[in-house]
Structures are given as structure tokens and as C-alpha cells.
Amino acid sequence: MTRSFSTFREFLRNEAAGGLVLMGAALLALVVANSPLAPTYFSALKAYIGPLSLLHWINDALMAVFFLLVGLEIKREVVDGQLSTWSRRTLPGVAALGGMIVPGIIYVAFNRADPSALRGWAIPAATDIAFALGVLSLLGSRVPTSLKVFLAALAIIDDLGAVIIIAIFYTAQLNVYALLGALFVFGILRALNTFGYDRLPLYLAFGVVLWVLVLLSGIHATIAGVVLALMIPIVPTPAKPEAALDISPLHRLEHALHVPVAFVIVPIFGFANAGVSFIGLTPAVLGDTLAVGVAAGLLFGKLFGVFGAVTLLVRAGWADLPAHATWPQMLGVSLLCGIGFTMSLFIGLLAFDDPSMQDRVKYGILVGSLLAGMTGYLVLRTQRQRRNA
Template sequence: MSIPRHFANRLARSFTKLMGGEASAGVLLIVVALLAMIVANTSWAYGYHDLFHHQLAWTPIAKLDTLHLWINDALMAVFFFVVGLEIKREVLDGELSSAARRRLPVLAAAAGMAMPALVYLLAAGTAQPMQRGWAIPAATDIAFAVGVLGLLGSRVPASLRLFLLTVAIVDDLGAVAIIAVFYTAQIKLLWGIGALLMLANLILANRSGVRRPWIYLILGAALWYCVLNSGIHATIAGVLFAFTIPLKPLHRGDSMLLRLEHALVPWNSYVIVPLFGFANAGVALGGIGFRALLDPIPLGITLGLFLGKQLGIFAAIFAADRIGFAPRPAGASWMQLWGMAVLCGIGFTMSLFIGALAFPHHPLLVEEAKLGVLLGSLLSSLLGYAILRLAGAPRPA
């Protein structure tokens, strides 16, 4: 029996919508996470682990002797570089460029990081090494969350999408600061001085009006190499490098920052982040089992992402609106704001990254942390989507 034409047309339109625009990056992450979980729990598990963790026969940088390290320390530096470009653009010429605009997203992001950390500590306890995972549920995955919003189309007001993006960008800045302060090993002084010199040269190039990209790229690569060897996590170099890229328009009307951001965002969304997700999301359940979900670390992360995020962000928005500190986004109902707050509990990329930093000497705890991140992100995406779906069309501003 042939498929009715109208059904086939609807199916084609749904697929086009699913894989087009903002939704595609989020959908790709979902597929990658599922694929990593499947591979890690089949006969391919050994090959999967060997691919990413087996020592390379040759590497140009001694510290990066596995594919996993190249992804987490080198490719993810590019990811953080793009994050830094977005932060700088928003602070200087975007939604964070004035005090009035900054109030609500900064407050919401701060509450959305503090509450998950508190929930985690209440569930997991303050004993070592569990305590080191407090920051894992504090991060929001922009691509994943915006991808879910993209699936909802016109049901979500533009102001809500913009607010989620702004909160997530502030959230990323907070996550970068946490990594730099709380997950940095002992600093090697000479390499640290070298990094400072490279950073100073980049700032000098910006101040002197240098607009040749290759100069910045050479100095940025040198900055990354110095930071890699200094004991500070190498990805911090990506953010510092981004902050030195000029935003001032060139003679053609655009800027170096915008050109780099536009060039790298697709690579970030469709290559670097999916590759990182595939390399880090695979959890071998045979080694820990579903019962591990009730262990302190996965339970704390799951509750932190699923409950802590929405409680912190929604309470901050509600309180700010009621006391007159900052009005809620125009045209968004309270139910839609709740759905958006729930979606902020999707912590995939940054949470997996922090999880690996939190327990460097405890591989089993890293696996348990992955389980908590995946479950908390899954619950947040499903509930957030359901709430926004039921909330109806946006009301006029």
C-alpha cells in the first residue's frame, strides 16, 4: 500500500525543518550521543576506546599523544575561541553591551550556576573526591538548547530565544572562569610567563591597529602552546586569544572578529562539538550499570541539571520582574519562561568537559559523571520541549 501523498509531504517538511537552521546542530548532538552510547556498549567498545585513547605512533606535540587529548586540548581550544568571540561581541556590541541589558541574563545565569552546584553538593556530599564535581551541572549547552527551540519554530517568541542565548553566553563565561580557577593544576612559571608575553603581544597588536589575521593566528598558536605546557588547561588560551581579536570594522564594513566567528561557527557546530561528543559521551554501562544512577556523583549531576538549573533561573527571573530589578523578556509567558529555564539544564558539551577535568585520576567517576550529564540533559530536553509545546503560540509584546 502506497503512503498517502499528504502524509509524505508532511514527513518531508518535518525532516527539512528538523535538519535545517538552528535545530540541525542540536539534532546532530543527540544522534552523536546515542551513537557513542551504542558503540560503547557493543562489541565495538574495545575499538572505540582504542581509537581515542591508544598512544599515537607519532605526534608533533609530546603532551598530546592520543586522539582524545588532541580533541580535548586542541580542537576544544578552537571551540572556546569561538565562545570567546561570541562573548566579546555580545559585551561590546550586543545584548550585554549596556547595564540595563545585562541585568537579567547575568542574574539568571549566576543563579543558574549557583543552584545546580548547591543541589549537587546536597546530593553528592562534600567529601573528596565527589566534591570536585560541583561545577559539572553548572553549564548549559547552547547548541543543544537552541536546537530544541528550533524544533518548536514559531511557537517560541524571538525574545525568549535571544534571552536563552544571552544567558548561555554568560553561563559559558562563568564556566571558563571556573575551569581557570578551580581546575588548574600547579602552574609552571616559565611557561606561564611565556603565555603572558604572547598575550601581551596580541593585545599590543590590537592596540596598534594590526589587521593581518596571520599575525594573530601565529601569536594565538604560540599562546595556546605556552598555556598547554603551563599547567593551566589549554582551552583557556582560546578564550584569552578571542578577547584580543579586533571588533572594529575594516574598510569593507565587517571586522576580523565577525569574519572569524562566521567562518568557525559551522566547523564548531558540525565538526568539533560532535567529534568531542562522540569521543566523550560513550559510557560502558557494563562496567557501572544503571544502578550507578543512584550513586552520589550521577545523582547529584542529574538533579543539578534537571532541578537546580530550572529552579535557579526561573526564580531569578521571577524575583527580578516582581521587585522591578529587570522586566522579563517581552512577549514571553511565565510558562514559556519555565520551559526555557528547563532547557538550560541541557549541559552536554561543557558539562562533559568539566567532568573530565574534575576527576582526572578516577576513570570510573568520569564515567559516572557522563551518565549523570546524559540523563540530566535528556530529562531537561524532553520536559523543556513538552512545556514549550504546551505553552502555545507567543502572545503579542
């Protein structure tokens, strides 16, 4: 597992650095959206390029590549990495489940009187792995590597949960013919995988066709990225000598996508979607159940869900804390799980078509993620420096 773990360390470094870039992109979007450039910014996003607006190209096409990488990471970790055994999956898996359920309950509690707002119940259920690891990177060796691995594993499982939620709950009216076409292309990809075909260009070509058909089917087009990822062949470590890992199509594609996704695609998404105007913003937003429900779900839901699940498992003797980690450090990491920026924004845009509701969602995401990130950082910052795992 030496090579696999070094790959995971490289993943952590890329995600952490990408998180810092994402922070800059989000801040720039807020500045531009509240400057004289705001009309140009918003009109550019609405401009059509071919059949889709620029914003839709970003959210439906570029983010499909992001979901492709998410799918590759999930498959690799389950087959050959930190989630390859049930003992390794238990702690981050149950913590991720708690971190999805409790935020949803808190959101629903705030919005139970508004049926139109209930569609956004899943918004605070997601953790932004790039943002969270970016904050952790600022702490250096104060946080043991085992906690960084725990957070990344939790966020990967969290992403899988978000993908399932999007596919089930945020699917528009289905186009049966396009869906049948997508299933046919999936069958071809499955056959290529089954017969051991390992040339990436053909997989990617069918992946483009799959994306078009899924887009037309009514299922969100980004799901095509995950489906394609699951069909990319992987060579597990025990099956081949360590030096042969580089020929695994999944490892090659994942390695090729990490930098452009972390430093180009996700920051572009953040810049395009984080821009919200504060003109006309009044103190009344503090009482807006939609915004407050999202913020409270991220800040308190993730804290109680993740930390509560870990506490129950460890106290019951079913799992151990990550190596060299303390309870206060786990508390800090649980708070960082409340940074829900990228995936929360994505689900919010799927949940609501009304621009005013989308803006209220963005207020909640920005406030909740900021508070979760700041409090998590402060908790971890005050902990005594420990030897890295």
C-alpha cells in the first residue's frame, strides 16, 4: 500500500493548494459582483454560447469533469486505497452519514413551514474537500496526517452521497429516448471494461456521447462524469508490481485531471457562482429561514453529525480515533466539515430556479462556511503542535 498512500498524500497536497485558489476565486467573485463591473459579470454569465449559456457550460459541462475526478477518486479509494477495507470505511463512512443527515434535519426544522424551501434540504449536507483541506494546510504540522486522511476520506464518501442525492432527488422530467441512449452507451462502456480494454481515448469519446445523452435525458449531466469514472479500468496494487501502477488507465486519468480540476475548473465554478450582490441586503436576512437554515445546517449540523457519530463509534469500541489525533482536534475537523461551498452551491442551483432564492442560499452558504472554517481553524490553531502521523 506504499504507492497508494503516497498517491493519497499527493491528492491531499493538490486539494489543499486548490482550496486556497478557490478561496481567492470566491473572494474575487464577491468583489466583482459588488463593484461597477457587476452588470458585465452577470450579463456575461447569461450570454449564450451555442445551445447553452456560459453559466450552464460551466455548471453542466466543466463540472462534469469535476464529477469525473470525484468518481475516479471514489473508485480508487474503494478498490485500492484508504477505503479498501470495511475497517477503514467505518469511521469516515458513519461520520459522513451523520454529517449528511443532521444538517438536513436542521434545515428542515427551520423551513418546515415553507414547502417551496424544503426542496433545498440537501444543500448543507455536503463538505467542500478543497476548501476544508485548504484551511488544514494553513495549520501545517499542527494537524496529524491521519486527520487529513480522515477528512479527505469523509469528504469523498460525502461526495458519493451528494451524487446519489442529485441523481434521485434533483432529476427533471425524464426524456425516455435519451435515457435509453445513455443506457446503451453505458452498456458499451461496461463491455469495454469487462473485456479489459485499456485505451483511454475511446472511453473518453463515449463519455462525451454519454454526457450529451444524459443532458438531454433530464438527469443532471454531471452524473455522466461519475458513471464514466466507474467504467475506467483500474489495476489494484496487489495485482501488479508497484512500478506497473502507472499503466492503470484510472491512475493515469486521475493524475492528469487533478491539476486542471483543482486549479482551473473548480475556481472557475466558484467565480461564476459565488458572486452575489449585497446591494439591498438588509438585516431582515438574519431572520430568513432559508439562509439561516443553510448556515445553521452547515455550522451546527456538520458539527453534531460528524463529531457525534465519531464519539458514538469510539465510545462504543467500534473504531479508534485517527492516529496521534486528540478529541479537540477531531472537534476542529468536524467544524471544518461545515465548509460546504462547491457542492452546496451546486445543489442549491439545482434545488431552486428563482434567482432570489438562489441568492438567499448563497448568503447562507457563505456565512455558514465562513463561520465553520474560522471556528474550526481557531480550535485547531490553539492545539499544541504534535508529531505528524
